[in-house]
Amino acid sequence: RRLAAAADLADVRRLAWRRAPRVVFDYVDGAAEAERSLARSVAAFARAELRPRVLRDVSEAPTAVEVLGRRISMPVVLAPTGFTRMMHRAGERAVARAAARAGVPYTLSTMGTTTPEDVTAAAPDGWNWFQLYVVRDRERSRESLDRAREAGMEVLVVTVDVPVAGARLRDVRHGMTMPPVLRWRGVLQALGRPAWWFDFLTSEPLRFATVDGAPDDLAGITNLMFDPTVTLRDLEWIRSVWPGPLLVKGVQRVDDAKDLAAVGVDGLVVSNHGGRQLDRAPTPLELLPEVVAAVGDRTEVFLDGGVRSGADIAIAVALGARACFVGRAYLYGLMAGGEAGVDRVLALLRAELVRTLQLLGVGGVAGLDPDCVRLR
Ligand code: FNR
Numbered sequence: 001r002r003l004a005a006a007a008d009l010a011d012v013r014r015l016a017w018r019r020a021p022r023v024v025f026d027y028v029d030g031a032a033e034a035e036r037s038l039a040r041s042v043a044a045f046a047r048a049e050l051r052p053r054v055l056r057d058v059s060e061a062p063t064a065v066e067v068l069g070r071r072i073s074m075p076v077v078l079a080p081t082g083f084t085r086m087m088h089r090a091g092e093r094a095v096a097r098a099a100a101r102a103g104v105p106y107t108l109s110t111m112g113t114t115t116p117e118d119v120t121a122a123a124p125d126g127w128n129w130f131q132l133y134v135v136r137d138r139e140r141s142r143e144s145l146d147r148a149r150e151a152g153m154e155v156l157v158v159t160v161d162v163p164v165a166g167a168r169l170r171d172v173r174h175g176m177t178m179p180p181v182l183r184w185r186g187v188l189q190a191l192g193r194p195a196w197w198f199d200f201l202t203s204e205p206l207r208f209a210t211v212d213g214a215p216d217d218l219a220g221i222t223n224l225m226f227d228p229t230v231t232l233r234d235l236e237w238i239r240s241v242w243p244g245p246l247l248v249k250g251v252q253r254v255d256d257a258k259d260l261a262a263v264g265v266d267g268l269v270v271s272n273h274g275g276r277q278l279d280r281a282p283t284p285l286e287l288l289p290e291v292v293a294a295v296g297d298r299t300e301v302f303l304d305g306g307v308r309s310g311a312d313i314a315i316a317v318a319l320g321a322r323a324c325f326v327g328r329a330y331l332y333g334l335m336a337g338g339e340a341g342v343d344r345v346l347a348l349l350r351a352e353l354v355r356t357l358q359l360l361g362v363g364g365v366a367g368l369d370p371d372c373v374r375l376r
Contacts, residue, residue: 003337003344008352009308009329012345016335020196022189023174024086028331030170031275037283038275041306044285048315049374053361061357062364063350064103067323068155068245068266068300070127073103074350075313075323075365078330079274079304080131080157082111087334089203093122094339095330100126102346107131107157107325108210110144111225115209116151129155131249133162134234135211136227144210145242154244157269158235161250163228166277235263247302249325252282257291260299267300267322274305274327285316286375292320310352314360318368319375 006012017025031038063074078099085091092114099106100123107129108119120128130148134141145156191197208214214224239246249269251257257268270288272281284305292301303316304325316324326349333345357364360372 001337003341006336006344006348009332009345009348012336012341012348013328013332015337016332016341019193019337020087020335021193023171023176024196025335026170026174027083027168027176028081028087028328028335030168031279032166032168032277033279034169035275036279037272037277037281038306040283041272041275041285042308043306044283044375045306045308045312045315047376048285049376050311050315050356050360051372051374052359056361056363058358058361058363060363061354062366063353063357065317065323065365067105072105072127072323074353075317075321076102076104076346076349077129077302077323077325078104078106079325079327080107080109080112080159081327081331082109083113083206084109084331084334085113085203085206086200087331088338088341089199090334090338092119095334095342096120096123096126096128098330098339098342098346099123101343102350104346105129105155107155108148108153110135110210111208112210113206113208116148116153118209120152124152127155128153129157130210131157131159132238133159133225134227134230134238135224136229137224138234138237140211140224141238142241143212145238147210147212149242149244155247156238156242156244157247157249158238159249159273160230160235161252161271161273161277162226163230164226166273166279168276232259232263235260235265239264247300249302249304250277251291252278252287254287254290254294257295257301261295265299267302268295269302269304269325270321271302271304271325285319288316288319288321289370296320310349310354311356313349313353314356314365314368315373317365318372319370 105127130153245266247267300322303321333341
């Protein structure tokens with residue numbers, strides 16, 4: 001199969017490009033405005049230099065790490081992504097199952113198209129997390145938290161970099177709306193992707209599955225989903241009602257990281273939402289060392305944005321990340337080949353990570369330290 005021949009994530013991405021309609025591929029692949037944040041995030045990893053030690057016994061290179069008190073098989077968390085059933089009909093269930101098989105956590109998004117109950121039922125052995133957008137009606141937020149917890153989700157990730165929606169210009173140019181409705185141009189493009197189109201038409205219609213009674217018109221959804229009034233007080237409130245581990249995703253400054261650590265969050269994700277919100281935002285990899293230095297003793301620090309290989313993961317961990325969230329990486333796999341595509345991506349990331357550790361001369365993830373990397 002083509003998937004098995006994919007030698008790296010760039011190959012998987014190309015395969016995704018061939019399988020999915022342009023509007024769908026661009027929704028995943030694209031970012032905000034001129035896509036500078038995204039390009040810089042990717043470029044920062046490319047610029048990083050790895051500094052190998054030679055003549056070490058690297059016959060073993062264990063990749064397991066401890067995250068929020070629990071062991072995971074490698075420092076990877078599958079990031080929350082909206083509308084995952086649009087990428088492939090198997091959607092969130094497939095991703096959750098692949099994550100469980102690989103021994104890494106999966107995060108269901110508030111914008112997910114599968115219910116929390118269906119996700120945990122599909123992957124009962126997985127470590128399933130829930131991502132919250134604080135919505136205008138706090139009672140609704142409260143209900144989605146309760147629902148996620150009752151479904152068995154233990155870890156909450158609150159995303160804080162979306163006071164308003166970013167301007168994804170590829171979507172604008174495609175005339176794509178929220179939730180996505182395929183237009184005539186999309187239909188024409190889809191003619192070149194009959195398999196995807198058939199799947200899309202024969203599967204359950206896309207809808208928000210984590211918020212009860214979500215409206216399905218654009219204005220209603222935007223109003224519901226994005227609340228520009230959210231402040232640190234709301235986070236304190238969430239801290240008081242969520243008993244489990246709490247992560248905040250979208251931290252882009254050291255002073256904000258300190259404020260959040262003071263609220264008692266269990267972890268921070270240094271992230272600019274994969275470049276999908278503010279363009280020209282700080283580059284996560286460059287910001288990471290400062291955040292780790294400021295709050296790393298009080299809270300676990302994660303990173304996301306631009307992770308496309310196992311070497312990228314090694315670099316982020318060397319610079320102090322507990323683990324990397326990955327978004328597009330697994331979505332390329334999902335578009336390229338459904339659940340098997342996500343499996344393939346996770347296998348590639350793992351193999352690349354192990355090989356990087358060995359070539360670096362460190363005996364496993366635990367041996368990574370800032371001295372392994374020079375940011376150029
Ligand atoms: C996202 N991301 C995201 N984040 C979030 O908190 N809630 C969400 O619903 C979504 N939705 C979403 C959809 C798509 C298609 C993408 C690509 C991303 C952001 C995501 O969690 C993560 O921060 C980035 O994807 C990380 O960057 P990379 O790994 O994609 O480069």
